[in-house]
Amino acid sequence: MGVKRMGWLKFMTNNQTQPSLTLYNELARMRLVNTVDANFIQSLQALLSPERVLTSVEDIIPYGFDGTAVLKQRPGAVVFPLTSEEVADCVRLACKRSVPVVTRGSGTGLSGGSVPLAGCLVICLVKMDKLIEVDEKNLTLRAQSGVITKEIDDAAAKVGLFYPPDPGSMKISTIGGNVAENSGGLRGLKYGVTRDYVMGLEVVLPDGTLTFLGNKCVKDVAGYSMKDLFIGSEGTLGIITEVILKVLPRPKARKTMLALYDSMDAAAKTISAIIAAKIIPCTLEFLDRVTVQCVEDYAKIGLPTDVEALVLMETDGHPVVVEEEAAQMMALAKANGARDVRAAADEAEGAKLAAARRNAFSALARVRPTTILEDVTVPRSELATMVAFIDSVAKKHKLQIGTFGHLGDGNLHPTFLTNELDHEEMHRVEVALEEIVEETIRLGGTVTGEHGVGLAKKAFLKRQLGEGSYELMRSIKQALDPQGLLNPGKIFDLRN
Amino acid sequence: MPQALLLQSLDYSVLQQCMHCGMCLPTCPTYVETKMEKNSPRGRIALLRAVADGDLEVSKALSDEMYYCLGCLACQTACPAGVNYAELFETARAEVEQANVNDGMQRGFWRWITLNVIFMHPWLLRLIGRVLRMYQSTGLDKLMRKLRFFGLMPRSLAKLEPQTPQIAAQFSDDIILPQESPIAGQGSRVGLLTGCIQDLAFSNINRDTVDVLIANGCEVITPRSQSCCGSLHAHNGELELARELARRQIDSFDLDSLDAIITNAGGCGSHLKTYGHLLHDDPLYAAKAKVWDSKVKDIHEWLVQIRFRKPTAGAGVSEVTYHESCHLCHGQKVVSQPRQVLASIPGLVLKELPESNWCCGSAGIYNITQPEQSQKLLDRKVANLKLTKAPIVATSNPGCHLQIANGLRSCGDHPCQEVTQPVTLLARAYRSERS
Numbered sequence: 001m002g003v004k005r006m007g008w009l010k011f012m013t014n015n016q017t018q019p020s021l022t023l024y025n026e027l028a029r030m031r032l033v034n035t036v037d038a039n040f041i042q043s044l045q046a047l048l049s050p051e052r053v054l055t056s057v058e059d060i061i062p063y064g065f066d067g068t069a070v071l072k073q074r075p076g077a078v079v080f081p082l083t084s085e086e087v088a089d090c091v092r093l094a095c096k097r098s099v100p101v102v103t104r105g106s107g108t109g110l111s112g113g114s115v116p117l118a119g120c121l122v123i124c125l126v127k128m129d130k131l132i133e134v135d136e137k138n139l140t141l142r143a144q145s146g147v148i149t150k151e152i153d154d155a156a157a158k159v160g161l162f163y164p165p166d167p168g169s170m171k172i173s174t175i176g177g178n179v180a181e182n183s184g185g186l187r188g189l190k191y192g193v194t195r196d197y198v199m200g201l202e203v204v205l206p207d208g209t210l211t212f213l214g215n216k217c218v219k220d221v222a223g224y225s226m227k228d229l230f231i232g233s234e235g236t237l238g239i240i241t242e243v244i245l246k247v248l249p250r251p252k253a254r255k256t257m258l259a260l261y262d263s264m265d266a267a268a269k270t271i272s273a274i275i276a277a278k279i280i281p282c283t284l285e286f287l288d289r290v291t292v293q294c295v296e297d298y299a300k301i302g303l304p305t306d307v308e309a310l311v312l313m314e315t316d317g318h319p320v321v322v323e324e325e326a327a328q329m330m331a332l333a334k335a336n337g338a339r340d341v342r343a344a345a346d347e348a349e350g351a352k353l354a355a356a357r358r359n360a361f362s363a364l365a366r367v368r369p370t371t372i373l374e375d376v377t378v379p380r381s382e383l384a385t386m387v388a389f390i391d392s393v394a395k396k397h398k399l400q401i402g403t404f405g406h407l408g409d410g411n412l413h414p415t416f417l418t419n420e421l422d423h424e425e426m427h428r429v430e431v432a433l434e435e436i437v438e439e440t441i442r443l444g445g446t447v448t449g450e451h452g453v454g455l456a457k458k459a460f461l462k463r464q465l466g467e468g469s470y471e472l473m474r475s476i477k478q479a480l481d482p483q484g485l486l487n488p489g490k491i492f493d494l495r496n
Numbered sequence: 497m498p499q500a501l502l503l504q505s506l507d508y509s510v511l512q513q514c515m516h517c518g519m520c521l522p523t524c525p526t527y528v529e530t531k532m533e534k535n536s537p538r539g540r541i542a543l544l545r546a547v548a549d550g551d552l553e554v555s556k557a558l559s560d561e562m563y564y565c566l567g568c569l570a571c572q573t574a575c576p577a578g579v580n581y582a583e584l585f586e587t588a589r590a591e592v593e594q595a596n597v598n599d600g601m602q603r604g605f606w607r608w609i610t611l612n613v614i615f616m617h618p619w620l621l622r623l624i625g626r627v628l629r630m631y632q633s634t635g636l637d638k639l640m641r642k643l644r645f646f647g648l649m650p651r652s653l654a655k656l657e658p659q660t661p662q663i664a665a666q667f668s669d670d671i672i673l674p675q676e677s678p679i680a681g682q683g684s685r686v687g688l689l690t691g692c693i694q695d696l697a698f699s700n701i702n703r704d705t706v707d708v709l710i711a712n713g714c715e716v717i718t719p720r721s722q723s724c725c726g727s728l729h730a731h732n733g734e735l736e737l738a739r740e741l742a743r744r745q746i747d748s749f750d751l752d753s754l755d756a757i758i759t760n761a762g763g764c765g766s767h768l769k770t771y772g773h774l775l776h777d778d779p780l781y782a783a784k785a786k787v788w789d790s791k792v793k794d795i796h797e798w799l800v801q802i803r804f805r806k807p808t809a810g811a812g813v814s815e816v817t818y819h820e821s822c823h824l825c826h827g828q829k830v831v832s833q834p835r836q837v838l839a840s841i842p843g844l845v846l847k848e849l850p851e852s853n854w855c856c857g858s859a860g861i862y863n864i865t866q867p868e869q870s871q872k873l874l875d876r877k878v879a880n881l882k883l884t885k886a887p888i889v890a891t892s893n894p895g896c897h898l899q900i901a902n903g904l905r906s907c908g909d910h911p912c913q914e915v916t917q918p919v920t921l922l923a924r925a926y927r928s929e930r931s
């Protein structure tokens with residue numbers, strides 16, 4: 001099913017062309033960049049080995065997209081380096097020949113970040129999958145950037161440690177992709193996002209220089225915090241080849257609960273009550289009726305499908321505290337109007353519930369041919385207002401919207417279930433999206449809480465940031481990548 | 497005149513259903529092996545969509561890719577968006593066969609002999625079975641091996657020879673009556689599918705199935721000389737032959753008089769349940785096929801549905817582990833029932849097999865067409881079996897049964913010494929009640 005996002009959504013329907021293609025043509029016209037040619041391929045094959053350089057159509061068509069379905073473009077070649085040095089070699093070569101480079105992890109991004117430019121070089125890092133070290137003394141973990149997120153946490157778990165960020169895609173997303181998108185997850189409320197766990201990064205700069213930023217020290221004020229610049233940079237400033245992550249002692253106990261509501265308002269009130277009671281649960285996720293129905297349809301775990309809102313709550317830590325907090329949360333849910341509150345029988349059942357929530361987005365794709373996912377985020381206090389607003393927008397424009405999201409941190413994923421072939425309906429979707437973005441910005445929120453700008457949110461960035469910080473960002477890009485070769489056209493256009 | 501592309505006549509929404517999320521990638525054995533998108537469900541679907549969109553020609557490379565795919569359907573279980581990969585897979589294989597991109601006399605000949613001749617004619621298949629049985633029972637096979645006779649055959653065939661299943665001493669028709677009734681109080685009336693490989697190599701499992709059904713008050717009707725169910729044909733791009741076999745299969749049962757049609761082979765069952773779709777265009781059979789689909793039940797599924805009786809005696813084993821046939825768990829979503837059957841046997845502990853639903857590499861005739869990848873998967877399975885330390889593994893598909901038995905045989909000291917099936921253990925338990 002097509003996942004279309006606002007901004008380029010408008011672009012698509014008006015121009016029938018793909019933004020990355022337009023940008024590329026524009027750059028090519030200005031003779032700023034080249035495409036992959038036979039000569040370049042030969043050099044790549046000499047650098048790596050021929051079987052790690054893909055060029056045939058059958059081989060590269062599957063690299064034309066990421067989790068953002070409608071955006072599609074055919075790269076010139078896809079390469080699989082195994083070491084940081086090989087990445088640096090490839091970038092140096094591309095730099096010399098002025099060939100744009102798009103870095104790719106597992107291609108699960110939801111803003112079009114790893115969608116290639118026509119004829120560009122894609123550097124895919126999934127084969128850089130070595131877990132280098134788990135340092136129990138310093139509570140750090142070092143890995144190549146192609147390691148799968150879940151494998152990071154599994155490795156930590158083996159020695160009683162814990163890597164908290166758990167995006168819905170954790171079974172397949174790469175840690176490099178997580179850092180490049182500063183991904184969040186289901187435990188953000190208590191544990192924060194990817195950025196909070198990055199201590200060091202090995203990065204290949206746009207000119208091919210290999211450098212290390214940060215270290216294993218908890219305290220470090222030697223100069224600018226350069227690693228932070230690369231977290232969330234979406235592959236536009238450098239290629240992350242290795243990471244040093246902070247890990248925590250693994251919580252000894254965890255309790256998962258479900259609260260069912262007949263009104264969204266009651267759910268939102270519960271969340272406020274829990275926070276007001278000075279409890280910080282690790283997870284407060286919510287699914288609305290449509291989403292619950294789709295998830296149940298897929299996972300068949302016995303979720304009730306006649307509720308207005310379902311809230312998944314989780315607390316972890318010391319067993320005694322967990323029991324106490326869980327009891328308190330369940331009482332608060334009841335007191336604030338939950339129709340039913342239940343606790344998972346054991347950790348396995350809890351894990352099943354969380355897994356079902358992780359699949360919410362893909363499960364929504366069952367309903368209609370096109371699924372347009374949003375990522376708006378508002379300050380937590382504005383959450384109920386925002387949910388009510390989304391609801392009214394859906395009613396006003398007669399649209400079907402399934403909403404789910406991270407109640408604890410104000411990050412919502414209203415998801416339009418529509419059909420891209422129905423132009424009249426698509427027009428209403430566009431207007432509705434515009435209204436949701438306006439309201440988000442008015443409430444002091446952001447157009448993307450965790451999925452990144454990529455191509456999808458480009459059109460709204462300036463409006464949210466204002467001229468000053470927008471230009472600051474562009475000047476940083478200009479300083480690091482004067483040729484504009486790393487993931488050009490993502491986040492913002494290079495020139496006006 | 498060029499034929500119309502099958503992928504283009506397919507309902508486009510089946511291709512569109514994939515929203516590129518990648519959630520299926522970590523469950524796909526071929527992607528996990530190579531980490532290349534082309535070898536993943538998402539990548540394969542993208543290629544098929546490119547064909548439908550007219551952006552890609554049906555090529556040898558596409559064909560190779562579709563034959564590298566195991567058809568294990570693990571992706572279908574993993575996919576939250578409800579992608580019907582089985583249909584895409586079958587259509588794609590039919591597409592590459594129609595396009596004839598695989599020319600090659602030898603491949604063509606063997607495909608023709610197997611799909612168009614042997615597996616279309618039940619009598620011929622059984623005749624071959626008899627010849628093989630004689631060959632094996634007279635010790636001729638060992639002699640031939642000694643004489644290096646197989647050195648004269650094409651290499652790929654010679655390699656296969658040791659994998660030929662041991663042919664059963666008697667076929668199903670010899671040991672199962674056309675109609676068998678329980679002694680006391682009859683419950684349901686069911687038909688039994690004896691399968692082809694199951695019949696040739698494991699007719700005893702068919703017997704066990706009948707015994708278990710009778711022990712649970714079912715009257716069992718077993719038509720003689722049954723045809724192949726056609727799954728082999730559907731999975732190998734011969735949809736027309738598959739339709740022919742489906743019609744024959746339907747005709748061999750008196751549907752209205754039966755409460756269920758029982759299959760005990762995961763791979764067949766998964767295909768048997770889709771006759772409705774296969775024949776949806778057939779004016780004479782469409783309606784019958786729908787009824788057929790609703791009546792086909794995997795034996796474990798049926799046993800749990802009729803609340804089978806728990807045996808009061810054991811099966812003579814204390815520990816068992818369970819390997820899931822792909823088409824039973826991913827194709828038919830029968831996951832808990834075989835485990836319930838095993839767990840019902842007194843004194844038997846079920847030890848969970850790590851990656852129990854990861855393909856063993858048998859995958860129809862994949863072990864013949866892709867021996868290298870098949871071996872890798874078999875090695876992985878054998879290593880996981882070792883971890884359980886269980887002396888016996890149960891599975892419910894003749895392909896898996898043979899593949900795993902081969903794997904264990906070639907691995908010297910393995911704790912797991914026997915491959916069996918859950919119904920066999922249940923039948924044994926019922927039998928020992930009487931002793």
Ligand SMILES: Cc1cc2nc3c(=O)[nH]c(=O)nc-3n(C[C@H](O)[C@H](O)[C@H](O)COP(=O)(O)OP(=O)(O)OC[C@H]3O[C@@H](n4cnc5c(N)ncnc54)[C@H](O)[C@@H]3O)c2cc1C
Nearest residue numbers: 105106107108109113168174176177180183184235240450
């Ligand atoms: C079902 C589903 C659920 C999801 N749930 C969440 C969620 O809960 N929270 C969340 O935040 N996101 C979520 N996502 C979005 C996505 O999974 C994340 O953005 C993830 O971090 C992307 O990782 P990846 O390896 O797939 O990267 P890709 O998609 O391949 O790349 C993402 C971006 O990072 C860049 N990049 C990748 N690797 C590197 C590197 N090593 N160096 C420099 N740049 C790089 C790419 O150029 C691109 O711009 C979800 C996606 C799906 C499909």
Ligand code: SF4
Nearest residue numbers: 524565566568569571
């Ligand atoms: S059927 Fe099996 S091998 Fe083929 S794409 Fe699906 S998971 Fe992969």
Ligand code: SF4
Nearest residue numbers: 514515517518520575
């Ligand atoms: S999980 Fe389903 S929708 Fe997602 S990529 Fe795989 S097949 Fe497509």
